[in-house]
Amino acid sequence: MKIYGKEVDNLRKSEMIAMLLAGGQGSRLGVLTSNKAKPAVPFGGKYRIIDFAMSNCVNSGVTTVGVLTQYRPLQLNQHIGIGSPWDLDRRRGGVTILSPHMKTASGEWYAGTADAIYQNMDFIDQCNPEYVLILGGDHIYKMDYSRMLAFHKKNNCDVSIAALEIPIEEASRFGVINIRDDNRIYEFEEKPPKPKSNLVNMGIYIFKWDLLRDALERDNKIHPDSDFGKHVLPMLLEEGRRMFAYPFLGYWRDVGTVESYWAANMDLIQTVPDFNLYENFDKTYTDSDHQPPLFTGLNSEVKASIVSEGCEVLGKVYNSILGPDVIVEEGAVVINSILMKSCYVGKNSVLDRTIVDAHCKIGDNTHLGADVGEIVPNIHRPKIYDTGITVVGEHSEIPGNVRIGKNCVIYGKTTSDDYPEGQLDSGQSIVKEVNQSGVRS
Amino acid sequence: MRAVGIILAGGRNERLGALTENRAASALPVGSCYRAIDFPLSSMTNSGIQKVAIITQYNSRSLHDHLSSPKWWDLGNKQGGMFVFSPYQSGENSMWFRGTADAIFQNLTYLKRSNEPYVIISSGDCVYKMDFNKLIAFHEQKQADITIAYRQVPDGDDIRQYGVMELDQAERMTDLEQKPLEPQSDLASIGVYIISRPLLIELIETIVSEGRYDLVLDLLSRYRKRLRIYGYRFDGYWRNLGSIHSYFDCNMDFLRREIRNDFMLQHPYIKTKPKDEPPAKFNNDAHVVNCIVGSGAILNGYANRSVIFRRVFTGDRSHITNSILMEGTHIWNDCVIENAIIDKDVILHSGARIIGTPESPIVITKGQEVKA
Numbered sequence: 001m002k003i004y005g006k007e008v009d010n011l012r013k014s015e016m017i018a019m020l021l022a023g024g025q026g027s028r029l030g031v032l033t034s035n036k037a038k039p040a041v042p043f044g045g046k047y048r049i050i051d052f053a054m055s056n057c058v059n060s061g062v063t064t065v066g067v068l069t070q071y072r073p074l075q076l077n078q079h080i081g082i083g084s085p086w087d088l089d090r091r092r093g094g095v096t097i098l099s100p101h102m103k104t105a106s107g108e109w110y111a112g113t114a115d116a117i118y119q120n121m122d123f124i125d126q127c128n129p130e131y132v133l134i135l136g137g138d139h140i141y142k143m144d145y146s147r148m149l150a151f152h153k154k155n156n157c158d159v160s161i162a163a164l165e166i167p168i169e170e171a172s173r174f175g176v177i178n179i180r181d182d183n184r185i186y187e188f189e190e191k192p193p194k195p196k197s198n199l200v201n202m203g204i205y206i207f208k209w210d211l212l213r214d215a216l217e218r219d220n221k222i223h224p225d226s227d228f229g230k231h232v233l234p235m236l237l238e239e240g241r242r243m244f245a246y247p248f249l250g251y252w253r254d255v256g257t258v259e260s261y262w263a264a265n266m267d268l269i270q271t272v273p274d275f276n277l278y279e280n281f282d283k284t285y286t287d288s289d290h291q292p293p294l295f296t297g298l299n300s301e302v303k304a305s306i307v308s309e310g311c312e313v314l315g316k317v318y319n320s321i322l323g324p325d326v327i328v329e330e331g332a333v334v335i336n337s338i339l340m341k342s343c344y345v346g347k348n349s350v351l352d353r354t355i356v357d358a359h360c361k362i363g364d365n366t367h368l369g370a371d372v373g374e375i376v377p378n379i380h381r382p383k384i385y386d387t388g389i390t391v392v393g394e395h396s397e398i399p400g401n402v403r404i405g406k407n408c409v410i411y412g413k414t415t416s417d418d419y420p421e422g423q424l425d426s427g428q429s430i431v432k433e434v435n436q437s438g439v440r441s
Numbered sequence: 442m443r444a445v446g447i448i449l450a451g452g453r454n455e456r457l458g459a460l461t462e463n464r465a466a467s468a469l470p471v472g473s474c475y476r477a478i479d480f481p482l483s484s485m486t487n488s489g490i491q492k493v494a495i496i497t498q499y500n501s502r503s504l505h506d507h508l509s510s511p512k513w514w515d516l517g518n519k520q521g522g523m524f525v526f527s528p529y530q531s532g533e534n535s536m537w538f539r540g541t542a543d544a545i546f547q548n549l550t551y552l553k554r555s556n557e558p559y560v561i562i563s564s565g566d567c568v569y570k571m572d573f574n575k576l577i578a579f580h581e582q583k584q585a586d587i588t589i590a591y592r593q594v595p596d597g598d599d600i601r602q603y604g605v606m607e608l609d610q611a612e613r614m615t616d617l618e619q620k621p622l623e624p625q626s627d628l629a630s631i632g633v634y635i636i637s638r639p640l641l642i643e644l645i646e647t648i649v650s651e652g653r654y655d656l657v658l659d660l661l662s663r664y665r666k667r668l669r670i671y672g673y674r675f676d677g678y679w680r681n682l683g684s685i686h687s688y689f690d691c692n693m694d695f696l697r698r699e700i701r702n703d704f705m706l707q708h709p710y711i712k713t714k715p716k717d718e719p720p721a722k723f724n725n726d727a728h729v730v731n732c733i734v735g736s737g738a739i740l741n742g743y744a745n746r747s748v749i750f751r752r753v754f755t756g757d758r759s760h761i762t763n764s765i766l767m768e769g770t771h772i773w774n775d776c777v778i779e780n781a782i783i784d785k786d787v788i789l790h791s792g793a794r795i796i797g798t799p800e801s802p803i804v805i806t807k808g809q810e811v812k813a
Contacts, residue, residue, distance in 0.1 A: 045720035046736075084512070085717075269722070277719035278739060285717050292705035293473035293695070293733035293749075294721060300730055308720040309474075309736050310705065312698075322720070325706075 014093060016149055016206070017129045018062045019120070020053055021113055022137035023070030028257045030384040031393035031411045031431070032357055037069065039137035040076040041261075042340045042358065044268050044277065045308040045323050048079055049255060050137040051286045054095075057135075058086045059282040060145035064093035064127050067137070068116045070100055070109060085287045098123060112227035118216040124209060132212055134205040134228065140264050140275065141252040142282060143204070148246045152206045155244045159211075159236060161185065162204035163245040164252050174200035175229050177245050185243040188234055199245060201229065202252060211241070251275040259387040262355060265321045265338050269304050288324065299330065308341075315345070323358065337369075346400060353406065356392040363400030368392070372405035373425030380429050385409060393431075444577060444635070445521075445555045446485040449541050449656075450478055450565030451498030456684040459806045460784065464503035467565030469682050470767050470785070472695040472704070473735040473750045476507050477682055479514075479713045480570060480704075481563040481633075486514045487709035488573035490561065492521030494551050496544045498537065501527050513714045524551055540654030546645050552638055560641050562656070564632035568691050569679040570704055570711065571633065579673045580635045586668040587640075589614065589661065590633035590675045602683060603629035604657060606672055614670040617662045628672065631679050634661070678703055689782060689802050692748045692765050695733055718751050726757060735768070742772075756791070763799065767807075781805060 026038025033041060039050035050067075057065050065088060069076055082088075083095035098120045100109050110116035117124075117134065124132060131152070133145055143162070152160040163177050176195045178187040189195060205228065207215075215236055219226045226232060237243055251274045253264040267275055277284055294307050297314035305317045310325040315332035322328075323340040331348040338355045345351065346364035354368045362368070369390045378385035385391065385407045392398065393411030402419040404410070405426030412432025416422070424430065450467035457466060467478040478495070485493050493516060497504045504525070511523035526548045528537045538544035545552070552560065559580070561573050571590070580588040591608075594600045605624045607616040616625065636644075644660055653659035661670065678700060680691040694700045704711050718737025723729065727740045734740070735751035742759030749755075753766045756774035764781045772778070773791040780797035784807040789795070792813030797803030805811065 085715075271724050278722070278737065283717045284719070288715065290710045291474055291713070291715060291736060292701070292710070293735050295696070295698075295701060295733050296729050296731065298731045302723040302729060303727055304723065304725050306720040306722045307734075312701075312706075317723075 013128050013130070014064045015129060016062055016131040016133055016145075017064040017066065017093075017124065017127045018057045018133040018135055018145070019117055019124070020050070020057070020065055020067045020135045020137050021116060022050055022067050022076060023073075023110055023116065024136075024138060025071040026138060026256060028384055029255075029261060030258055030381060031391050031409055032258075032261070032355065033072075034411065035072060035394055036075040037071045037073060038256075040079060041255075042323055043140065043255065043261075044265060045306050045321050046288055047284060047286045049140065050076065050079070051085075051284055052140050052142070053135050053137050054080075054086050054088075055282075055284045056141070056143050056145060057133075058088065058285070060143075060147075062133060062145055063088065063090060064129070065095045066098045066120060066123055067095060068098045068110065068120065070116075073097075073099060079287050081287065085285045087285075093127070096123065111225040112223070112231075114216055114219060114226035114228050114232045115224065117212075118220050118226060121213060121216065124213075129209050132207050132209045134203075134207070136203040138256070139202070139252060139254055141202075141248075141250060142275075142284075143248060143250065144282075145204075145206075148204070148206060151244070151246045155183070156242060157206070157244045158208060158241040159233070159243045160206045160246045161233070161243065162202040162248050163199045164202050164248050165198050166200055168195060168198040171195040171198045171200055177201055179245045183244045183247070185237065185245055188229070188237065190229060199247075202248060203229075205233075211236075258355070258384060258389055258391060262338065262353075262387075262389055266319065266336070268306055268321065269319060290324075297330070300328075315347075329364070340394075349400075353388055354390045354392065357394040357396070359395045360392050361397045362392075363398060363402075365401045366398055367403045368398070368408075369406055370403045371426075372403050372423050373427070375406055376427040378407045378409060378429060379427050381409070385427075442489040442491055443557050444490055444559035444561045444573065445552070445557045445638070446490045446493035447545065447560060447562045448478065448481050448485075448493065448495045448565045449544070449562065449632075450504060451496050451501070451538055451544060452541075452564075452566075453499040454566070454683060457682070457688065458685055459804045460685065460688060460782070461500065463500060463807060465497065465500045465565075466682055467497075468500075468503035468507055469566065469688060470750060471568060471682070471692060473733045473748055474716075475711060475713045477568060478504065478507070478565045479711050480568045481565055482514050483709070483711040483713075484569065484571045485561065485563070485573065486516060486712070488571075490573065491516070491518055492524075492555060492557070494524040494526055494548065495565065496526050496538070496541075496548065498528055498544070507714055509714065514712050524548075526551070540659075541656035542645055542648055542660055543654035545641075545656070546649040546654075549642060549645065552642050555638060558637060560636055560638045562634045562636070564681075566682045567632060567679060568682065569631065569675070569677060571675060571677065573635075576633070576635055576673055580671070583612070583671045584669065585671040587634060587636045587661065587670045588673050589617075589670060590631050590673045591628045592631055592675050592679055594627050594629045600624045600627055600629055603681075604632075604661075605629055608672045612672050612674075614665060614672050617657075617665050617670075619657060619662065630657075631675060632681070633675075685782070685802065685804065689765065693746070693763075695748060696731055696746065701733070716751055742774075742776075750785075764802070784809075787811065 022039040026033045088095040176189040255261040291309045294311040301316040307322045308324040314330045315328045317334045321338045325342045329347040337351045341358040349366045352369035388406040390408040397413045399416045403423040409429040469477045516523040721738040729744045734749045737752040744761040750768040761778045767785045769786040772789045777794045788810045793811045
């Protein structure tokens with residue numbers, strides 16, 4: 001019996017499983033994350049941000065993925081479903097959504113990144129892996145984690161951390177890693193004012209599971225809000241563990257702010273983009289059951305843009321990203337903008353440097369991102385909307401014949417009564433009551 | 442659901458020429474991302490039918506390729522699901538399907554093992570969208586033995602290529618003539634039938650034992666007086682992909698908004714095998730008007746009144762009008778294409794010119810390379 005049991009265990013064993021942290025709010029994306037977690041925010045037309053990490057897992061042969069959700073998980077859960085778009089609907093392994101849950105004594109939210117993993121140790125034990133890959137669900141990149149695992153094994157690492165070289169003047173916004181010539185890490189600096197190197201932590205870790213398990217248990221006794229960057233990694237470094245930086249050379253973007261989100265989208269429309277979705281290998285997968293063609297009308301013009309399935313473009317679209325099923329009516333002009341799923345732009349309307357979340361309706365002859373009033377950062381959230389981009393939240397409506405300035409925020413169903421003199425000055429917001437599901441009442 | 446489905450997708454059609462050299466007519470690519478069979482198949486599952494058999498024979502590989510998984514049509518069920526039948530060898534019989542009725546006969550177990558009272562039969566190479574619940578309701582209301590869906594053939598469409606029906610006041614069929622020289626009406630069968638399952642089993646067993654193998658001639662036409670056969674009028678869009686011309690026209694029909702509305706923009710959608718292509722990309726010098734474009738396409742040149750499938754690439758200063766570019770077509774710079782059907786994975790080298798006439802579009806066969 002024992003021998004039989006052992007064999008079964010070995011068959012069950014996956015060498016490496018992934019734990020994908022997707023619970024973050026991403027508050028600096030403003031109204032875009034008011035009703036969904038940051039990993040669920042649409043990106044590049046038809047995708048959502050989490051698709052890139054999920055697709056990387058599958059393309060790397062990691063077919064057991066735990067997705068840890070917390071903040072507003074509805075859209076994320078629906079998107080992931082049983083994992084079919086990523087071929088993760090499997091008899092064994094596949095995708096498992098791990099939400100915070102009640103325990104016998106109490107229930108707890110995930111208080112930190114390491115705490116989230118700590119609270120799901122039973123899931124990992126069940127999978128019984130040798131290695132655990134820890135990922136964030138909120139970055140845009142393509143990476144082969146199996147190569148990182150090979151690096152991990154070659155260097156006999158306890159922990160390996162994917163690291164990226166960035167311009168040193170930006171390094172102070174990140175966790176900086178200082179390494180010796182053999183890539184072994186000797187120091188972490190969290191957002192240092194004067195970084196010693198330009199190598200930053202991408203938030204992608206491979207641990208030996210038994211070592212991580214032990215570290216999580218010990219750290220959780222000290223820090224209830226146990227965090228990898230702040231607590232677990234420094235602790236292991238102090239203990240003299242073999243920690244190596246795995247150099248990543250490739251496109252990687254943190255899309256945590258409105259401006260960086262907009263810019264990373266715009267990277268896709270270059271003639272030969274740095275981040276190329278059009279390769280025939282290692283594709284990015286997403287949930288799209290309905291993929292009809294798009295249509296360009298007789299008087300339309302579409303240049304330097306990517307346009308998703310089911311769009312009907314009758315007007316003009318330049319330097320923009322259109323999600324699925326968007327309608328741009330005759331005479332409308334969309335420039336430097338991002339329109340997500342099922343938006344409608346009425347006749348002769350103009351959108352310039354505007355991000356419009358899904359299911360929004362914009363009336364005829366309306367102008368968003370216009371030069372209205374003095375160009376100032378948003379009065380209510382000046383740190384979030386300060387680069388001239390106007391943002392419209394999901395399921396909003398904007399009437400016809402209004403002019404809306406830059407750095408504006410609109411969320412909810414607005415009527416012409418909300419726009420005295422038919423305009424909204426730059427830096428102003430209209431945010432209406434929204435109910436729990438995020439759909440405007 | 443009270444019906445099971447059968448889609449007849451095995452036939453060969455000479456009039457499609459090079460387009461069906463390597464594929465079944467039911468596997469013809471349509472409307473930039475679909476295959477012909479998606480239309481009857483989606484109509485069935487959208488109507489709630491949960492068990493569908495697809496009968497293949499001629500060039501069946503292409504269909505098997507497309508029908509790789511039943512889940513794309515919501516048929517990945519334990520109860521019911523999708524059955525793909527090709528001719529097979531067995532102890533008692535090693536024959537090809539000798540006709541449509543024989544094809545059903547050779548797979549009669551499928552019907553015998555079902556419990557649903559009705560069978561809905563459709564051909565696999567027609568583009569239409571039908572709610573079969575209405576067909577069932579009509580069939581029951583008329584207490585018919587068999588109901589045949591028909592449409593009034595519009596002017597300009599040659600009725601002599603169809604099965605022509607004559608109906609009495611009560612819509613009971615009095616005559617059915619295949620491809621008549623002198624049609625007696627303008628009502629043509631659209632190849633969609635409903636019949637009770639036990640009756641179909643009985644009739645098929647009878648006619649095959651008499652050495653008759655064709656569903657239309659030997660069953661519908663021969664039994665037209667003995668059985669209560671009714672006609673069900675269908676007013677929606679319908680087109681048979683019976684010739685290169687009708688294939689071309691059908692694709693171009695998708696440039697009309699009402700057709701796209703019907704099939705693509707309104708529930709229930711036509712479902713197809715997903716391909717994980719990124720959104721279509723229009724570069725700086727692209728000028729693409731009055732076209733439908735599939736995902737994964739990268740466009741640089743001029744295109745007008747064309748159907749552009751997935752993963753098509755068009756180079757700088759390319760000039761495309763009134764053409765169909767199937768999946769994976771790669772067109773380098775300075776090419777001119779007019780009135781053409783470019784089959785899958787064709788490569789046009791820089792400066793190549795392919796010019797047909799609107800009356801007879803030129804067909805470039807799959808995988809060909811064309812030099813300037």
